[in-house]
Amino acid sequence: MTYNVHDLRDDRAAAARVVRAVRPDVLCLQEVPRRLTTEVRLPAFARRCGLLWGGGRLGTGGTAVLTGPRVEVVERQRGRLPVRFPDRSRGYAAATVSLSGDGRAARPVTVVSMHLGLRAEERVRHALIVLGRLDASALTEDRVVVAGDLNEGADGRARALIGARYRLVSGGIPTYPADQPSAALDVVFAAPTLPVLEVGAVDAMGAVGAVAERDLVAGSDHRPVWVDLDVAGSS
Numbered sequence: 015m016t017y018n019v020h021d022l023r024d025d026r027a028a029a030a031r032v033v034r035a036v037r038p039d040v041l042c043l044q045e046v047p048r049r050l051t052t053e054v055r056l057p058a059f060a061r062r063c064g065l066l067w068g069g070g071r072l073g074t075g076g077t078a079v080l081t082g083p084r085v086e087v088v089e090r091q092r093g094r095l096p097v098r099f100p101d102r103s104r105g106y107a108a109a110t111v112s113l114s115g116d117g118r119a120a121r122p123v124t125v126v127s128m129h130l131g132l133r134a135e136e137r138v139r140h141a142l143i144v145l146g147r148l149d150a151s152a153l154t155e156d157r158v159v160v161a162g163d164l165n166e167g168a169d170g171r172a173r174a175l176i177g178a179r180y181r182l183v184s185g186g187i188p189t190y191p192a193d194q195p196s197a198a199l200d201v202v203f204a205a206p207t208l209p210v211l212e213v214g215a216v217d218a219m220g221a222v223g224a225v226a227e228r229d230l231v232a233g234s235d236h237r238p239v240w241v242d243l244d245v246a247g248s249s
Contacts, residue, residue, distance in 0.1 A: 015240035016042040016127065016161035016184075016200055019233070021076075022055055030062035035224040036240050041065055041080040041113060042127030042161040048076045048103070068109070075105020075202035077127045077162070086114045088122045088145065093147060095140040097131050104131050105161075106144050110151075113246050117186030120246040121157060123208070124148070128162040130172055137165060137172035145179060159243065161202040168198065176203050183210050189237040192230060202241050 015038035019029055033041060040065065047055040052071040056078060060067040063222045078230055081087055088110040095104040106128040113120050128144055130137040148158060164173055168186055184202035188195035194230040204210070230237050 015040070016044070016163075016202055017052055017234065018129070018163045018190075018236035019046060019059075020235045021045050021047050022059060024234050025232040026059060026062070028229040030059060031229045032225055032233050032238060033065070034187060035226070035229075036238070037064075037082070037087050038240055039082045039113070040109070040125050040159075042125065043078045043080065043125060044127060044129040044163045045076050046078045046248035054201065058106060070107070073105055074107045075103045075171075077105055077107040077129050079107050079109040079125055079127050081109065081111060084114055085111045087111050091151070091209065095128075096142060097136060098133070100213040101132060101154040104129050104140060107217070108147075114157065115214070117179065122209070123157045123159060123243075124151065125159045125247045128160065128164075130162070130164050130166070134166070134171060137170065138175065141172040145175065151245075156205050156207045157245070158205045160204075162199075163200050165199055169201055173201070175179055178205075180205055181243075183241045184239040189239060190235065192233075192235050192237050195237055200236055200239050202248045204241070204243055209244040211244055 015036050043141045056067050060080050065082055067080050068087055070092055075094055091108040093106055097104050106126055108126045110122045110124045112122045130140045180203035183204045186198045188198050189200040190197045
């Protein structure tokens, strides 16, 4: 699941209810509270969601990866994505994780939460940086999920760079603004070796499953997207 939570400036209880309704094993966040407030506000939000945050604020540009109780974190990474002053800082957070308790020894999967910049050229540079860091990681190989707020639509160049490596598994569902979504800014990509089981999303007409429409509008200025991937059964 990926969710831009607008610095938790909106209805945090509503945002947490959205997350609990989806029950993700891994939650990629963008626009989490930054600087010294992160260590106070993000763990509290994680607890409301029934998830854990492993720490590591510096260099993330307001991104984070939260994990559920059946997920084991093997390794964490983070990195800053350069922007033009005085723009908001950008970055990515990554967690290499594996499922536990299902009786199968699944290989780890690296999940990246990213938040790209506001300028097209900047977003291209950001995408290249993240892809380069993934290439340099010994743990990722062909088991990667990249999720987040790309700040561009289907015709964006950064999206095309990521899409040339990983397939879009969340569809082109509008996520912004939350009250009347028209732009598909928030997406999930995955390696071809990770089969898709189900895609979840919400459009302007209502909610899917147990996710309440009023919570989607109140929780943030973005709507989340989520997808079920077969990470345990894939080879």
